[in-house]
Amino acid sequence: MSNKMINNKHDARIIYGDIIDMPHHISKTHPHMSLYDRAAQFAPFAALTGYEDMINEEARITDSAKILEESMKEVLSQKLNVLSDTIKNGTFPSVSITYFVSDTSKAGGKYVTVNEQIKKIDSVHQKIILMKKTGIGQINETIDFADITDIQ
Numbered sequence: 001m002s003n004k005m006i007n008n009k010h011d012a013r014i015i016y017g018d019i020i021d022m023p024h025h026i027s028k029t030h031p032h033m034s035l036y037d038r039a040a041q042f043a044p045f046a047a048l049t050g051y052e053d054m055i056n057e058e059a060r061i062t063d064s065a066k067i068l069e070e071s072m073k074e075v076l077s078q079k080l081n082v083l084s085d086t087i088k089n090g091t092f093p094s095v096s097i098t099y100f101v102s103d104t105s106k107a108g109g110k111y112v113t114v115n116e117q118i119k120k121i122d123s124v125h126q127k128i129i130l131m132k133k134t135g136i137g138q139i140n141e142t143i144d145f146a147d148i149t150d151i152q
Helices: 002-007 035-041 051-059 070-088
Strands: 094-102 109-122 127-133 138-144 148-151
Touching: 070 109, 070 148, 094 138, 109 138
Parallel strands: none
Antiparallel strands: 094 109, 094 148, 109 127, 127 138
16 A cells, blocks of 8 residues: 555545445444534533632622611611501501622622512511512512611
């Protein structure tokens, strides 16, 4: 075959003439690999799986919970008492509540403001239960008194 390569460098029919017309081999023991699996062999991969997610999580900024002054706690307590009396009279007012939500994966959290209708004020467990409207009905959202920073 070396003489054929020297004399006819560019003619593949001469160089590989003995095997060029043979049928493609099909394995009897291994199933044919799908195009998707074959492409996956050549796809780029992350040597450190999850590293980019970890960097993004570390860069994400969280707030720290504010400690309210006693005067502000008293104002919130008065507002909760007024709302509780309103609910006892059969009216369920809509309010705007700002409260702190702790982050599940790192220290701190964020402040969230919701505008919903109050369903119940549970002074025993120190919670407000809101009626949150969804596309298919209502769900209850519970907020601890200690997390509330403002009620309007």
